[in-house]
Amino acid sequence: MEHDHTMQHEYGEMHDHSEHAAGHAHAGHGHGGMGHMHHMEEMRRRFIVSLIVTVPILLFSPMLQSWAGILFDFPYRGEVTALLATFIYLYGGKPFLTMTLDELKARQPGMMTLISMAITVAYGYSVSTLFFPGGKAFFWELATLIDIMLIGHYIEAKSILGASNALEDLVRLMPKTATRLKADGTSESVDVTALQPGDLILVRPGENIAADGTVEAGESSVNEALLTGESKPIFKTAGSTLFMGALNLDGALRVRIDKAGSESYLSQVIALVKEAQQSRSHTQDLANRAAGWLFYAALAAGSATFAVWSLLLSPADAVLRGVTVLIIACPHALGLAVPLVVAISTSLAAKSGILIRNRQAFEALRGIDTICFDKTGTVTEGRLAVSKTVALEDDNAMLAYAAALERDSEHSIARAVTAYADSVGVRPLRADVFKAIPGIGASAEVDGHAVMVGGPQLIARERLTIPPPLQTYSDSASTTVWVIVDRRPLGVILLDDRIRNSSADAVATLKSFGIETWMLTGDNEAVAASVADMTGIDRYRAGLLPDEKLAFVKARRAEGRRVAMVGDGVNDAPSLLGADIGIAVGAGTDIAIDSADIILTRSDLRSVVDAVRLSRRTYGKMKENLWWASGYNLVAIPLAAGVLAPWNIVIGPAFGAVLMSISTVIVALNAQLLKRAAH
Template identity: 35%
Template sequence: MKQKKIFIVRGMDCASCALTIEKALKEIPELSSANVNYATEKAVVESDGPIDSFRLQSAVKEKTGYELIEERTLPPGHEGHQMNRVQMPGEMEGHDHAKMLKEEEIKKLWTKFLWGAILSGIIIFLSLPDYFSFIGEIFPKGARFFLLLILTTPVEFWVGKQFWTSSWASLKRRDVNMDTLVALGTGAAYFSGLAVTFLEISNWKLGIKLDVFFDVAAVVTTLVILGKYLEAKAKGSASEAIKKLLKLQAKTAHLLHEGKHEMEVPIEKVVSDDILIVKPGEKIPVDGVIIEGTATLDESMVTGESLPVDKKEGDAVIGATINKTSSFKMKATKVGKDSFLAQIVAMVEAAQASRAPIQKFADLVVSYFVPVVLIIAAAAFVVWLVFGPAPAFFFALVNSIAVLVVACPCAMGLATPTSIMVGTGKAAEHGVIIRDAEALELAGKINAVILDKTGTLTKGEPAVTDVVAFFKDDGNKVVRYAASLEKLSEHPIAQSIVAYAASLGSLSSHPLDKAVKAAAEKTRLYEVKNFKAIPGQGIEGDVITEKGNKKLYFGNAALMESKKIDLSTNQELIEKLENDGKTLLLLADDRMLIGIIAVADTIKSTAKEAVQRLQSLGLEVWLITGDNERTANAISRIVGIDKVMARVLPQDKAEKVKKLQALGKRVAMVGDGINDAPALTQADVGIAIGTGTDIAIESADITLVAGDPLGVANAILISRKTLINIKQNLFWAFIYNILLIPVAAGLLWPQWEILLNPILAGGAMAFSSLSVVLNSLRLKRLKI
């Protein structure tokens, strides 16, 4: 059985670290896939069989030196499904542990920064005897250098300890990363200062002016730690979407023990089939079904739908939503990882940990970045040692240190995942659940949208509006025939006809009115033999009446045409009903048309606005339906769509998607994820309208939890803005390195005598990563 696990990665300081860990994981034979995300600091691994966590952790520790901590186990695919119940609080322990580790890391970074800042301030002050003459009077040069050495040592090896430990681990595996650059740069400044201090104290005369760069070592280390601290805080803010979702979960529930005694219990004690009482103002503890009472619920926190929803007996309710009105009893149906909220958390987390195709180029650059920077730094040192102004050694050293500390692969590594993290979180807040980063990227490139009529633009709840009987049959007889033929079908239209017949029959409960009872008797369903479904047309069967067998056909005009039934005398009526946007079901025997049943589906209140918003985004919008042209055109006029595909069978929808793709369109298909599954799979992006408390629709790349068509525009808008944000981040990350590395190497010195001070270089490096994260956080302010 396939298994997927998520691990927290400790000690990962840069994008190249993530690639190193990922490479090590992919070398483990039993793993079918591995993805390490620097922004989320998590590794997601998948295997066709059970995953031995201890063996995997040991292998990664041995190969890379990085520690993996198991967060939780997920099934493959959409991570919402679980065979065994795991209570929600228990499930969240992994998230709590991750939060604890992150808070611990942030606190440690802040402590180190404070000490680094204090010591660096003193070091800078003691490094400026030309500005403060009394320093030279109090401390002779050798004594001052030695004092600077003492003060710089804890900054270099305690504040900056992570750079040295990471570099040493990289060296042992014959690899380099960003920490290598920082350690080399600050180490060069520190150890050159150590050598100069030794020479000065020993009173060796080399014939050149000696100087130390302890201020460079201390300040650069402190600035990089500050950058790490701010980056960690910003990344924590970027992952707030999941934190908000986790906070929604109720902590307790009112359990009806043995059907009699009400008792308050922790949420983890609730199991399926428990009977619970939910009082006004309380959160619904778990997913379930109302068994007694009614209520109005606020579901906005999980569906994004702002309007309250009325619920009655038999209706499903979602855990974490709020009961706004009266008390009711409910039966728990889904708890722990099976719950709706847990599915959303798992899907958002999986999306945030995934990798977008646009990231591949950045990963490729990062994999070669550090070795190239080392070569540039070495070249700068050699060139300026030969051609630099006196003292050439120190001039060359300053430039090579500047190259090492200004280079920043982290900005490139963070450019895509931080935007994905914020974008998917923003989408989840509006009831749009995106499967993975690739789906988000593709959705941002969509230029054509196909909207299925039923369930997308309409409520998917058809109802009988007209019954027309011809010749000697009355309307009740037509309904009785049709319902008899359709009684075993699960199609919504069939069910609406049977329900209509039942509503007539239900009048038989009236105790006095004989006329009413007679009418009810007339709607009792007949037995049907030789039933046959005709795909795309309708059904036929022998109805066993009081007067014997009657061969009947019930379906669309195509069925009537195939059975040679003449419709010409009723064509005007048929056209009138179809022009009203109604779907017609025609009933005939083997000679003539004997009745018509018209069915209409209510158009969703936001359908027209949704279409307008899609068109305002420059999208080509299509309506696709199995209805005939007149009915389809009537619906399209109401919602404002001018491109219609009518008479399309469910199995042919995928072919329609292909035809648009062949014209160069990037197509999003929007449907219910069941009848439209092949078309959703064929489309560049499949968008499923939520159909209940199970949002793990396999054929969908994006799921709209609330079932609101406005969510389609929201999904595409968020995806577009996220993609733009990613491109901005990548542009900044590449431009920063392309411009500043040559400047740090001394490119501007021959012409303008401009150098990049290593301290400024370190500050710029810290700011570059931070700026990428902060730019990603702008997506949180996106107005939908």
């Protein structure tokens, strides 16, 4: 599309953008996020109840009583303990038993199957000791095992909880009503769903455009940043194309509808977001894979132990040793190895201005080899500032005229001009007979001179000739504000979107990590080339619409690249979701944030560097913990199975429980070391 270099003024009535959008919001809720919240709260509730019931079980355990040196007994102690353990097994263990069915149906036994097998065997064998004396009850091991698994999965669920409000936020951008013009010249307010192609609508300043269409009458500047990423509002006149959801800034427009409802471009963006959400795949958790391997190992070891010892000893002893193997194999430490690291890394990230919404994507961030940046509001600040002034005679005199007209305007360009004038010590002159020229500029009388300020459209409208010294700026990639005194161009003020101070440093560091950097922008070629050159970004693509950004990201992934996308606008939402990892700058729109896996609360690209570093350290710590947890099993299972029994080295349930606790403590302490690595 064509990118006009124009100046816009907010003379007249302007409405607050956020209030306007909020006032036209559609109700709705993200069901996926609510379902996950319910799961997390259920784990928390079951953990608290189970922990309370565990206390008397621990007090009634003869083994723990002997350790504490406090011995007491009472009638039916075993039966009471069994009843309490039954409650914990059925209530606390229900989530694991239910999820085991899903794993078995999928023929992928993993963590849930291993946990369910251990608690079921421990429970069943322990209850049997009430009827067949001589066995060893595992009631307190059963209770603590379920407690630890519940708190571990609660921590994990809390760390990966993310909202699914992307579509809801996009819908909020869609106007709810529109002003439709009748054939007799009157108007009526109608719901946007009633609009049809061919209808004529009136779009007032401050309103969002209700449908895709063509301007039939009127002139105005329109903010299309939500769709194109273009950093400057676009001047629209008769024959110009408009998109639904774009914001009309300063002039009334009569628009003939071309596409309405689901056919509009904004609706297509919504469809892209929905498609990207549905196509997102989730990598299997490392701990689940380890638990899957451990499941088969434990099942084989337990069965072999029972078979061998049933031939050498009594069936009761064989059952005892087989059950001990299964109990020891249950991943107390393995269940906490990943969630503890995740909880700590999430906290560390938050302190650094990094909010993790998708744990699996955060873990995958360590392996990216391509990172794509949106330009406006991401690499740049997303606001215009004066970069240069050129005057035929005196810069200060030209600025004094410009500031005279701009000082009472709230428009971002006007504020930038007046701020620059103040910064260089130029005092604005007094302006009289002020008149706004919608979408073009303004005019006034200043010290007896006829003064006008505006963009290229002002030069064209007034049919003025630009003096040779200034002609080189007529095609500038910057936003240009011409200052005209008595129909003579006195000079030009150039404004550009400022590059963030941290962008170049962040890009350089990412490149040192071996990551290829791209910039994807809806802005024009000249601006994109300039920003890429100043920041050191490897490559760029300019003039991209949301679907084109998404197509680019998909193409890189199809090549086998692991892609992260960093953006802040609605136009970035599909590509944020379509990338392996979506990273949103927190200063951006709600939709970009809701579409992202990771959110940067500070508009500083060095936070992206911090996120990559932390992801790598987190993954390393996860691997260490998994080795600690699995190493315990590699040693304890053979000992419990009795491979060293000929030398009178046999691990019993009590000692196995101690080893299990030590393994859990080691994993917990090792996870805490992640804090030191962050400093």
